[in-house]
Amino acid sequence: MIYASEHTAGTGTLDTVTVIGTGLIGTSIGLALTRRGVRVHLRDVHAESVRIAEAMGAGTALAPARQTDLAVIAVPPHGVTAALADAQRQRIAVHFTDVASVKASLSAPGTGAGAGAGWDTSRFVGGHPIAGREHPGPGAARADLFHGKPWILTPTADTSPATTGAAREMVGMCGADAVTMDAEAHDRAIAMTSHLPHLVASLTARMLHSYDQRALGLSGSGLRDLTRIAAGDPDLWTDIIGSNAAALLEALESLQGDLEITRRALGVLAGTMQDGSGREAAYRELLRRLLAEGRSGQSLIPQKYGAQGRVYEKLRVPLTDREGELARLLADVSECGVNVEDLWIEESADSPTGLAVLLIDGKVTEELARWLENRGRSVLRQTPAGAGTV
Structure with missing residues (x-):
């Protein structure tokens, strides 16, 4: 509590x-x-x-x-x-x-x-x-x-x-x-928000040892994002995870249930489940529902801590392959007088250097978008799923 x-x-x-x-x-x-x-x-x-x-x-x-x-x-x-x-x-x-x-x-x-x-x-x-x-x-x-x-x-x-x-x-x-x-409520919350993600990231990264290294050269941002926290000190994290074993086990068992459902759905779609004949459509819909619920769950994560009630939107701006391009973009934003709550780079098929993703207060999103467009920049608007309210 x-x-x-x-x-x-x-x-x-x-x-x-x-x-x-x-x-x-x-x-x-x-x-x-x-x-x-x-x-x-x-x-x-x-x-x-x-x-x-x-x-x-x-x-x-x-x-x-x-x-x-x-x-x-x-x-x-x-x-x-x-x-x-x-x-x-x-x-x-x-x-x-x-x-x-x-x-x-x-x-x-x-x-x-x-x-x-x-x-x-x-x-x-x-x-x-x-x-x-x-x-x-x-x-x-x-x-x-x-x-x-x-x-x-x-x-x-x-x-x-x-x-x-x-x-x-x-x-x-x-x-x-x-x-x-409350201490016990803290441990349950941290098991879900920190310890389980670290464990899943580490187990996923561990699987990479068995893959062809040439195949890993095809890695996109999704794999890097998922496994980033696996770079933590294993001795420290063994201590952390082991010290919160009861709360983490509860979270892990919940995840295991969803993994088993997913495994069964994929087994039917792959044709390896003997009792799946004629039920492919139902299992495909089950898989779609799991992914949709995951998307909805992701939208519940606050985009920025400590700003309850504010709505944020993402502006994606393609970056050209010029030295100092990101600095020029930030200078344009600063000249508009808009605060960037968060910034990251995404890969893009349309831009060799990717897209700069700006997290902006929804009240000034259009103002900044027009400002950047008037300076010759392309701007892609996107409101986070679930309205983006934090």
Whole structure:
């Protein structure tokens, strides 16, 4: 159950933070906070990771002279409990949060200590920024990684308001929107929106080992889009998926049911199912319905987080094979005074360099289309399926 979602502005009371774990997320937090004037202290079992994060400007490797206001446990899910217990024993901070993508295992309301693990739940609030990149490590970190993204907080009945407040202030300083959510509901939601897609992408990419490499040279954008996230760190994702096994298994079993229905339909159409004679039309219609429901489901995904009630439209603009063509297109858009919510490139048979797809607020789509057409550009309009409302 989601209780609240709001943009969180800092109150100016968060002056010092300890980041434990200087991977992609921890280092990105350090970069964001140092830009807001927070003194960030970096810790990691890998000295080289700390060195890189420090060199990037994410904080200092020097130990703080006294307790910091907040400690962020930015280690993989299986290591959070031990790192949290150790950090509290050392009293390195007043308040504590984490960034792991699995939350229910950390919730132990009413116990006064983390399931007997030796940490005080009153000074801890679970956290999970919904942001990331395919490539791990401090070298991939960005100060703007969390801008405009949701950041889940999962306080329990034990969590003190001061601890939740400190975490909220940190979230706001990172440019994210704090969303309060029940831990188990979080794990079920993330199983569907993150963990299942990663698993499907990885299993699909794994199949490519058995295909003729010359055939893979024919790959289009569909295969690249589907398998992009499979480039993630397999050790980290083994930990993430294994830590959320129950919720992910439920989602996977639901998918397995649809795969079995699809397998049967294809078997009939291929003539390999013995009881399919004369039923080809019915199974073709079943396949069409599955694809239509998939299209409808895809339209439910918000085109842009945090803009509820707004309708977006896509403008596709063919790009000519000239150096700097994309930059010129963006300059034309900027001159019109229209904000581009998102941008990506699609392949096109009509353009050697593809189509630039601009995601635009529906209220100004026609204005921008006419502006670009008056400058000699071809514009293809398309409203996302399902009205595009987010």
